[in-house]
Structure formats: structure tokens, C-alpha cells
Amino acid sequence: MSDRRKACPDFDLRLSMIRQHAITVSGTWFLWINILFSAFILGRNYFSPESLAAGPHHPRHLLEISMVLILALSAAVIFILRMAPDQQAPWLSKLTHWTMFCLSGLWALCFYVFIASGDVRIVFPFSALLIFTALISLYFDGRVLLSFTLPVWIVILVCNFVYPTTLTALNAILYVLMAALFESGRRILRSWFVLAIRREQENVDLINQLKLLANRDPLTGIANRRSFQLLLEKEIQRLQQTNAELTLIMLDVDHFKKYNDRYGHQAGDECLINVARCLESAARNTQDVVARFGGEEFIMLLPDTSPQQAVAIAERVKMNLQALGMEHKSSPISPFVTISQGIANCVKGTSAIRLIAQADAALYQAKEAGRNRWQSYQPED
Numbered sequence: 158m159s160d161r162r163k164a165c166p167d168f169d170l171r172l173s174m175i176r177q178h179a180i181t182v183s184g185t186w187f188l189w190i191n192i193l194f195s196a197f198i199l200g201r202n203y204f205s206p207e208s209l210a211a212g213p214h215h216p217r218h219l220l221e222i223s224m225v226l227i228l229a230l231s232a233a234v235i236f237i238l239r240m241a242p243d244q245q246a247p248w249l250s251k252l253t254h255w256t257m258f259c260l261s262g263l264w265a266l267c268f269y270v271f272i273a274s275g276d277v278r279i280v281f282p283f284s285a286l287l288i289f290t291a292l293i294s295l296y297f298d299g300r301v302l303l304s305f306t307l308p309v310w311i312v313i314l315v316c317n318f319v320y321p322t323t324l325t326a327l328n329a330i331l332y333v334l335m336a337a338l339f340e341s342g343r344r345i346l347r348s349w350f351v352l353a354i355r356r357e358q359e360n361v362d363l364i365n366q367l368k369l370l371a372n373r374d375p376l377t378g379i380a381n382r383r384s385f386q387l388l389l390e391k392e393i394q395r396l397q398q399t400n401a402e403l404t405l406i407m408l409d410v411d412h413f414k415k416y417n418d419r420y421g422h423q424a425g426d427e428c429l430i431n432v433a434r435c436l437e438s439a440a441r442n443t444q445d446v447v448a449r450f451g452g453e454e455f456i457m458l459l460p461d462t463s464p465q466q467a468v469a470i471a472e473r474v475k476m477n478l479q480a481l482g483m484e485h486k487s488s489p490i491s492p493f494v495t496i497s498q499g500i501a502n503c504v505k506g507t508s509a510i511r512l513i514a515q516a517d518a519a520l521y522q523a524k525e526a527g528r529n530r531w532q533s534y535q536p537e538d
């Protein structure tokens with residue numbers, strides 16, 4: 158299957174972003190090549206001016222102007238690419254694209270001067286070198302590569318016939334062969350480029366999936382105990398540095414064993430999923446974390462939350478569950494599924510283990526007091 162048919166929007170987006178970035182990196186390298194080549198032509202023209210003196214057409218000044226322009230343009234664009242504050246900015250790749258197009262026009266002019274002045278020996282090796290270095294640096298973006306190579310190619314081919322030499326036919330065959338080699342090389346390089354990005358994308362997806370598996374509870378989809386512990390540690394650290402508040406609510410479904418025994422394990426699973434949704438809708442924002450602590454136990458991590466605000470959330474949990482009205486005929490306290498909650502507020506210096514133990518103790522007190530209620534942690538005297 159071709160790369161294009163297999164492509165998905167995410168992959169296409171990533172490919173175009175990497176291409177944009179790559180063009181500013183390898184485009185810089187190619188601009189240095191342009192500087193080197195134009196300096197060489199200028200030097201050659203200076204030290205051996207007779208090479209252009211033959212024939213009726215010898216617009217030497219055109220050659221010098223185009224080489225100086227290539228030098229100046231390449232240097233200016235290298236400077237801009239290096240100094241740009243945001244190296245990923247899309248305008249950088251547009252600038253590189255247009256620069257390649259302008260450079261191509263200037264090189265086309267240079268080759269026209271060579272052919273028109275009868276200095277044809279340099280044309281084939283030099284154009285081949287230029288076009289294949291363009292291939293190495295721009296193979297991943299067909300449009301940019303073509304905007305550089307096509308004008309050069311067309312001018313060489315046309316001039317070859319307008320100013321015929323003894324080698325006109327042979328040169329034409331060589332240029333056509335070079336075009337075929339160029340295109341096949343471009344396809345091979347591009348397919349490796351796409352493959353490398355595809356593999357990288359697959360690795361990123363795999364890592365994201367593993368992260369999800371490591372941090373999510375597979376049944377309910379909410380955070381698991383491990384991820385809760387990490388977030389709690391982070392919040393406690395933040396608490397030590399600021400005057401923020403932090404509250405935990407530990408929650409336990411009442412008489413869940415009886416629910417399982419009456420309705421079956423599958424229904425028990427669905428009940429836990431519904432409870433998780435209830436807790437999520439009672440949470441206020443993305444800062445609040447709802448996690449499954451284990452079995453039919455849940456926990457809510459509420460950053461920047463006072464004990465009074467936590468009580469309001471606990472009430473909301475109770476209301477949400479009541480509104481859901483999940484039948485629990487085996488419960489001795491209500492015909493519907495209920496939940497007991499223990500609230501603990503974190504004071505500076507309290508460890509994560511201690512805070513959880515306090516919320517657990519408050520939960521135990523809520524159960525002791527008859528279940529289907531919340532209880533704030535009361536330190537023993």
C-alpha cells in the first residue's frame with residue numbers, strides 16, 4: 158500500500174511539521190553549498206576570464222551579478238534562519254522555499270551565460286553537482302526541490318538546443334538520464350524519511366498507550382491508585398511551598414459485597430462505573446482528581462479546597478448518586494446504592510500516608526455512624 162493511502166490526518170500533520178523543520182535545517186546546509194559554488198564561479202571568472210571570452214555571446218557581467226546575488230541572498234537567509242526566535246515558525250520554511258526558487262533562477266541565468274558564451278564543459282558536471290546536492294538536502298519536500306531544480310533543468314535543456322555544440326545530442330541524453338536517476342533517488346530517500354517518521358509516531362503512540370495503562374483504572378477509566386499517589390505527593394509538596402489548601406475525600410460503596418451477591422459481578426462492575434461517573438460529575442474542574450483506590454473504594458484529591466468546599470462536594474456526590482437511583486435491594490440502609498465518605502484536610506507537615514489514613518479513619522466513622530453519609534476527620538484528643 159502506498160504511503161499516501163495509509164496516511165491518517167495526525168500522521169500527515171506530523172509529517173508536514175517535521176518537513177517544515179527539516180527544511181530550515183538542511184536548507185541552511187544547502188545555502189552554504191550555494192555560497193561555496195558561487196564563490197568558486199566568481200573565482201574562476203576572475204582568475205580565468207578568457208573561459209567566457211569566446212563566442213559572440215559573453216555577457217560576463219550577468220554572471221558576476223547573478224553570483225554576487227546568490228552569495229548575498231544565501232548569506233542573508235542563513236542569518237535569518239539562525240537568528241529566528243522560533244525555529245519551528247512556519248514562515249521560515251516559506252522563506253526557504255522562496256529563496257530556493259530565486260536561487261534557481263540565478264543559477265539558470267549562470268548556466269545560460271556558460272552555454273551562450275560557449276563555455277559548455279563546466280555545465281554538465283556543475284549542474285549535476287548542484288542538482289544532486291539539492292536532492293540530498295531537500296528530498297523530503299518535492300515542491301521545494303522542484304522549485305529549485307526545474308528552472309535550472311529547463312534552461313540547460315533549452316539552451317542546449319538554442320546554442321548547439323558537437324555534443325548536443327549526447328548532452329540531452331545525459332540530462333534525461335540524470336533526471337531519471339534524480340527522481341528514483343528522490344523516491345527512495347523520501348520513502349525512508351516517511352518510514353522513519355511513521356516508526357517514530359508509532360513509538361509515541363505506544364508510549365502514550367503505556368502511560369494511559371499505567372495511570373488509568375481499566376474498569377472505570379478514571380485515575381488509578383498509582384497515579385493518585387503521584388499526584389498527591391506533588392500536591393503535598395506544593396502545599397509546603399504555598400499557603401494553598403488540600404482536601405481528600407475517601408469514598409466506599411455501602412454493602413457492595415451484598416450488591417455483587419444479589420446482582421452478579423458483571424452488574425457490580427457496571428455499578429462501579431456509574432459511581433465513578435457520579436464522582437466525576439461532582440468534581441469541579443480539571444484540578445480535582447477522581448481515582449479508584451481499590452475494589453469498591455474511591456478517592457477524590459481536591460487541591461485548593463477548604464474543608465467547607467469539600468463538604469459541598471461530598472453532598473453533591475450523595476445527590477448525584479441519589480439522582481441515579483441504582484437499585485440495591487439487599488442493602489439494609491436504603492433500596493438504592495449509597496456511599497460513605499471520609500473527609501480529611503491537609504495541614505502543613507502532614508505526609509501523604511498520614512493524610513490518607515485520616516480520610517480512611519473519617520470514612521470508618523461515617524460507616525460506624527450508619528453509612529450513606531460523610532464525616533470530617535476529627536483528631537483524637
Ligand SMILES: Nc1nc2c(ncn2[C@@H]2O[C@H](COP(=O)(O)OP(=O)(O)OP(=O)(O)O)[C@@H](O)[C@H]2O)c(=O)[nH]1
Nearest residue numbers: 409410411412413414415417422423425426452453
Ligand atoms: N464487581 C466487582 N466487585 C468488586 C470489584 N472489586 C472488588 N469488588 C467486590 O467488592 C466487595 C467489597 O466487599 P467488602 O470489602 O466486604 O465491602 P462492603 O460489602 O461494601 O461492605 P462495607 O464496605 O462495610 O459497606 C467484594 O465482594 C469484592 O469482591 C470489582 O472490580 N468489580
